[in-house]
Amino acid sequence: MTHRLSPFAQDYSLIIDLRRSLLFWYERQGRDLPWRNQTDAYTIWVSEIMLQQTQVKTVIPYYQRWLVQFPTIKDLAIAPLQTVLKAWEGLGYYARARNLHASAQIIVRDYNSLFPENLEEVLKLPGIGRTTAGGILSAAFNQPVSILDGNVKRVLSRLIALPVPPEKALPQLWTFSDELIDPQYPKDFNQALMDLGATICTRSHPSCLLCPWMQYCQAYNKGMQSELPMRESSPPLPHKK
Ligand code: SF4
Structure with a gap:
C-alpha cells in the first residue's frame, strides 16, 4: 500500500523543479562539514x-x-x-x-x-x-535511500502544509521523501535537505525569503510557516487563503 498525501506526487515536473532548486542552492549554500567529502x-x-x-x-x-x-x-x-x-x-x-x-x-x-x-x-x-x-x-x-530525521520532517510538513502532527503521518512523509530524492544525486539531495532544515527552515523564524523552495511551499504561501509543523496540542488549522 502506498501512502500519498503530497500535492506534488502527481506532478513530476514539479518534483524535478524541487530537486533542481534544492541542489542548486546546496551547491552554493551547503555547509562545509568534515564528513561531507568522505566516501568511507x-x-x-x-x-x-x-x-x-x-x-x-x-x-x-x-x-x-x-x-x-x-x-x-x-x-x-x-x-x-x-x-x-x-x-x-x-x-x-x-x-x-x-x-x-x-x-x-x-x-x-x-x-x-x-x-x-x-x-x-x-x-x-x-x-x-x-x-x-x-x-x-x-x-x-550514493544510493537513493531517503531520510526523515527531525529537520526533514519539519521541512516536508511545511512544504505541503501538513494538517496533522508529523508523527501522525509518518508513512506519508516517508513516501514523500522517497518521491523527492533525486535518483541521480541522492547523496547531495539528502545532505541538501538536512542543510535546508538546519540553516533555513529552522524550528522558529524560518528564513523563507532565502529558501530555494519558497515559491513551492504551501506553508509560506498560506503564511503558516510559524504554525507548522503541527504539534499534538496545536489548535485546528485556520482556513487561510
Ligand atoms: S519557504 Fe519557509 S517554511 Fe517553506 S520550506 Fe522554505 S523555509 Fe521552510
Missing part, C-alpha cells in the same frame, strides 16, 4: 550516530578525535568497551557508543570489516534506524 562508510556512520542527538558544533571535535583513536572499523571492534565509552564521554546517550562498538564487532565478524551496502543488512545493525541507514547509504554509496 565507517567515518560517515560515526558522524551520523554522533549527530543523532547532538549538535554539529559539539560533534566536530569528538568526530575528529574519534577517527584518530579508532581510524578503522577493526580498530573500534577490538578496542575495550571502556575505552570506547571514555572516548564518548561528554556526548551523552551512551547507548550510541555501545551500539557503535557492538556493530563494529558484527561488521568485522560477518562482513569482512566492510560496512554493508545493503539496506536490510544495515538496518539489522544495533543503533541504526531507517533515517540513519538512509544517511549512510546515500552519503557513502
Whole structure:
C-alpha cells in the first residue's frame, strides 16, 4: 500500500523543479562539514550516530578525535568497551557508543570489516534506524535511500502544509521523501535537505525569503510557516487563503 498525501506526487515536473532548486542552492549554500567529502562508510556512520542527538558544533571535535583513536572499523571492534565509552564521554546517550562498538564487532565478524551496502543488512545493525541507514547509504554509496530525521520532517510538513502532527503521518512523509530524492544525486539531495532544515527552515523564524523552495511551499504561501509543523496540542488549522 502506498501512502500519498503530497500535492506534488502527481506532478513530476514539479518534483524535478524541487530537486533542481534544492541542489542548486546546496551547491552554493551547503555547509562545509568534515564528513561531507568522505566516501568511507565507517567515518560517515560515526558522524551520523554522533549527530543523532547532538549538535554539529559539539560533534566536530569528538568526530575528529574519534577517527584518530579508532581510524578503522577493526580498530573500534577490538578496542575495550571502556575505552570506547571514555572516548564518548561528554556526548551523552551512551547507548550510541555501545551500539557503535557492538556493530563494529558484527561488521568485522560477518562482513569482512566492510560496512554493508545493503539496506536490510544495515538496518539489522544495533543503533541504526531507517533515517540513519538512509544517511549512510546515500552519503557513502550514493544510493537513493531517503531520510526523515527531525529537520526533514519539519521541512516536508511545511512544504505541503501538513494538517496533522508529523508523527501522525509518518508513512506519508516517508513516501514523500522517497518521491523527492533525486535518483541521480541522492547523496547531495539528502545532505541538501538536512542543510535546508538546519540553516533555513529552522524550528522558529524560518528564513523563507532565502529558501530555494519558497515559491513551492504551501506553508509560506498560506503564511503558516510559524504554525507548522503541527504539534499534538496545536489548535485546528485556520482556513487561510
Ligand atoms: S519557504 Fe519557509 S517554511 Fe517553506 S520550506 Fe522554505 S523555509 Fe521552510
